[in-house]
Amino acid sequence: MCSAIEDEMNRDPNVFLMGEEVGQFQGAYKLTKGLYQKFGPTRIFDTPISEMGFTGIGVGASMHGVRPIIEFMTWNFALQSIDQIINSAAKIHYMSAGDIKCPIVFRGLNGAAAGVAAQHSQDFSSWYASVPGLKVVSPYSAEDCRGLLKAAVRDDNPVLILENEIMYGRSFPKEDYFMDKDFVVPIGKAKVERQGKDVSIITFSKMVGESLDAAAELEKEGISVEVVNLRTLRPLDRTTILNSVRKTHRCVTVEEGWPQSGIGSEICAIIMESKFFLILADAFDYLDAPVERVTGFDVPMPYAVNLEKMALPRKENIISAVKRTLARKI
Numbered sequence: 001m002c003s004a005i006e007d008e009m010n011r012d013p014n015v016f017l018m019g020e021e022v023g024q025f026q027g028a029y030k031l032t033k034g035l036y037q038k039f040g041p042t043r044i045f046d047t048p049i050s051e052m053g054f055t056g057i058g059v060g061a062s063m064h065g066v067r068p069i070i071e072f073m074t075w076n077f078a079l080q081s082i083d084q085i086i087n088s089a090a091k092i093h094y095m096s097a098g099d100i101k102c103p104i105v106f107r108g109l110n111g112a113a114a115g116v117a118a119q120h121s122q123d124f125s126s127w128y129a130s131v132p133g134l135k136v137v138s139p140y141s142a143e144d145c146r147g148l149l150k151a152a153v154r155d156d157n158p159v160l161i162l163e164n165e166i167m168y169g170r171s172f173p174k175e176d177y178f179m180d181k182d183f184v185v186p187i188g189k190a191k192v193e194r195q196g197k198d199v200s201i202i203t204f205s206k207m208v209g210e211s212l213d214a215a216a217e218l219e220k221e222g223i224s225v226e227v228v229n230l231r232t233l234r235p236l237d238r239t240t241i242l243n244s245v246r247k248t249h250r251c252v253t254v255e256e257g258w259p260q261s262g263i264g265s266e267i268c269a270i271i272m273e274s275k276f277f278l279i280l281a282d283a284f285d286y287l288d289a290p291v292e293r294v295t296g297f298d299v300p301m302p303y304a305v306n307l308e309k310m311a312l313p314r315k316e317n318i319i320s321a322v323k324r325t326l327a328r329k330i
Contacts, residue, residue, distance in 0.1 A: 001031045001107075001163075004149040005069060007181045009039055012067060015153055018045040018054050019071030028073050029109075029168055055081035055106075059089045059158075062104040067153055072108030075124050075162065089158040090133030105152045110138070110162035111205065111256045112312055118300035121308075123257035125204070126266070128160050129233040135187055136234040138162040140208040142172035144231055147185025155187060162233075164206045190237035192244065196226030199322050200244040202267050203254035204230040207313065211254050214318035225322060233263060238270050242283045245271055249288040252321045256296050256312060264293040289328040292321040 009015045021028050023036040023046040036044045047054040051072060058068035072078040078085070089102045112121040129136045135157050139145045145163070152159035177183060193208060194215055201211045208229045215225035228244050230237065245251050251271065253264030268291050271283045297311045 001145050001149060002027075002033055002035065003179070004146040005032065005153075006035060006038070008150055008153040009035070009043065011181070012153075014066040015069065016043040016045065016066065017069045017071065018047055018058055020047055020049055020054075020073055022046060022071050027071070029165070031168075032071070051077050051080035052084065055084040056088070058104055059084050059102060062089075062102045062158075063092065063100050067103045067105075069105045069107065069153065072106065074109040074113075074120060074165075076120050076122055078106070078108060078124075085128075085134070085158070085160075086131055090131050093157070094133060101156045102158050103156045104158050105149070105161065106158070107149070107152075107161035107163060109165045111164055112296075112301060112308070113165040115303065115305060115308065117303040121301035123255070123296065125162060125233055125255065125257055126262050128162075129236075129263065129266075130261075131234075133158065134234060135159045135232070136162065137187060137232050138205045139231065140167070140193075140205055140229050143175070143178040144185060144191075144229070146178050147183055148187070148231065151184040151187050154184065159187065162205065167206055167209075170209070185231060188232045188235045188237055190231055190240040191229045192226065192240065193229045194225065194227040196224040197248055198224045199250040199252060199325060200226045200228060200248045201252045201254055201318065201322070202228045202230065202241055202244070202264075204233065204263070205256070207254045207256060210313065210315050211318055214315045214322065217315070217319060218322055223322065223326065230263075236266065236270065241267060241270055245283045246286045249286050250325045251287070252292045252294060252318065252325060254294045254313060254318055254321075258298050259293060259295040260298065262293070262295055264291075264295060267291075268293070289325045292325045294318050294321045 022032045023044045026033040058070045092100050111123040137148045139148050203211045211227045253267050255263050294313045
């Protein structure tokens with residue numbers, strides 16, 4: 001993330017960063033290390049602990065030709081600023097009849113961390129993905145993080161980046177192609193992380209890794225699993241989702257969030273309604289079994305470590321869901 005922010009600040013002098021402890025402290029998670037020393041206090045702004053305040057400043061500034069990156073320590077704290085994000089940033093282009101743009105990036109931690117309980121472990125993916133006027137991305141790999149952030153900064157719409165704290169500690173191979181200063185991941189385009197023929201797993205963020213681990217285990221039993229990394233939650237890449245389901249004839253959705261009104265629910269609707277959207281032939285007709293959903297439990301996140309583990313989806317849950325859908329028929 002830091003290298004992508006630095007690239008975009010070098011490329012465009014109108015890009016600046018604002019948030020709590022992003023400057024002299026180098027970021028709460030050290031993701032902005034060295035940026036304050038390079039760009040100084042006129043482009044890296046440490047703010048008071050007032051999400052509503054600095055979000056409003058950023059939204060207003062973006063309407064006047066600059067491109068702010070607003071960092072939240074966590075999206076849980078961004079609830080203080082949800083009015084600015086939804087009622088101002090998301091709607092101004094539409095309500096001004098296209099006269100006013102709001103090219104702003106909001107980024108921070110989303111979903112469960114570890115041992116921080118119900119007020120700090122919420123997954124807001126489906127919340128924000130339901131709002132017209134916003135673009136919402138959720139990276140998994142280093143490639144995703146760099147490419148999606150750079151695409152977000154260059155976009156003329158408000159873009160939300162839902163990151164995951166646990167993924168900050170995971171290493172990925174450093175490839176020359178995605179370290180290029182002009183590399184971007186197109187917003188709205190999913191990636192097939194693993195090809196398969198028996199069942200499709202549609203997922204995003206940290207659950208991509210769990211799904212790939214599950215697919216590797218299932219391969220030992222002769223089960224071929226395709227894993228689709230959504231990358232973008234709004235707009236969803238319906239074409240890639242439907243192509244995968246039409247190929248494998250079975251589908252499992254995986255997410256950390258709550259089951260009701262989740263991203264998995266939307267994917268089920270897409271599969272059912274694809275004819276209505278006139279994208280491809282009806283994917284429902286290609287299903288050989290009902291879609292299975294793997295989600296977090298429908299409870300506030302427990303604080304106790306053993307209960308927290310039970311409340312979140314794991315590799316074993318994904319394996320069980322894949323085997324259930326392979327054993328069933330419509």
